[in-house]
Amino acid sequence: MKQLRLGVLAGLFIVAGVLSWAGARLWDTLGTLPGVPLAAPIVLAAIAVVLLATALSLRSRLRAQRERRPGAKGVDPLMAARAVVFAQASALVAALVCGMYGGTGVCLLGSLDDPARRDQAIYAGFSVLAGVGVVAAAFFLERVCKLPDDEDENGQGAAA
16 A cells, blocks of 8 residues: 655645636636535544544554553554555545635635635635644554564565
């Protein structure tokens, strides 16, 4: 399984942000703008909390397993792989959603004097921050579940 790359996530964020900004500008010429729901930052923050809780749980279980504590509950490799896939999928979707709300928020910055649009810009900003939290938690979970390298200093595997 390949690791997440920050460049890919940043590229998704930028492309989604530019497309969303252009779409919001086009939509704004009609006199209305699609709203940023209040639930957007809340849902993204909840996903970040679930990812962080999963990472902390797996980290403590792996530490107990490494230290061979009596009664330590091991980590099923398939469960760890599923957690990593969940983290990667969440990070990719969060990058897209952050870009979308970020582009809309940038478009809304020109009309902060209107209270409704100011609230929408605030919701968009919090959505971007919560999305960054999702990406950070996903990287942490992926780091927790990473297998140690099998190679020694000479570049030969342990089986050699």
